Amino acid sequence: MVEGARVLILEDHYYLATDLQAALQAAGAQVVGPFGDIGEASRALASDPPDCALVDLNLGAGISFDLPQRLRQHHVPFAFVTGYDRAAIPDEFAGFTQLEKPVAAQKVADVVQSLLAPQQS
Numbered sequence: 001m002v003e004g005a006r007v008l009i010l011e012d013h014y015y016l017a018t019d020l021q022a023a024l025q026a027a028g029a030q031v032v033g034p035f036g037d038i039g040e041a042s043r044a045l046a047s048d049p050p051d052c053a054l055v056d057l058n059l060g061a062g063i064s065f066d067l068p069q070r071l072r073q074h075h076v077p078f079a080f081v082t083g084y085d086r087a088a089i090p091d092e093f094a095g096f097t098q099l100e101k102p103v104a105a106q107k108v109a110d111v112v113q114s115l116l117a118p119q120q121s
Contacts, residue, residue: 002024002029003027003028004029006030006032007024007029008032008035009021009035010056011056013056016081016101016102019102019103020054021034027109029112032050041067042070045067045074052077053078053079054099054108055067055071055079055081056082063084079099079112080093080099081098081099081103082098083101
């Protein structure tokens with residue numbers, strides 16, 4: 001259930017970030033962020049880990065897997081939200097969900113629901 005879940009968003013494109021935020025809030029989620037840089041998102045993760053996260057790979061300075069690695073260390077499920085194809089994602093993250101931009105609102109809610117499902121059983 002998405003209702004009440006805390007979902008961290010890391011996305012540097014304002015319109016994409018606000019679209020993700022709106023879709024999640026419409027589904028009843030509490031949005032952490034959205035954050036446009038890894039530093040802000042990392043601080044939020046360290047202070048109060050979210051239930052799950054949606055993570056852009058390229059925040060303008062090239063592809064980075066810093067936040068996904070930190071999310072994994074904190075056992076926070078996440079999905080990539082990116083325009084890159086699967087080949088851009090290292091094997092260590094091969095099993096993670098990837099959403100292609102632009103993402104439909106219902107798809108965002110469905111993916112968050114699937115990320116939360118193991119926690120709710």
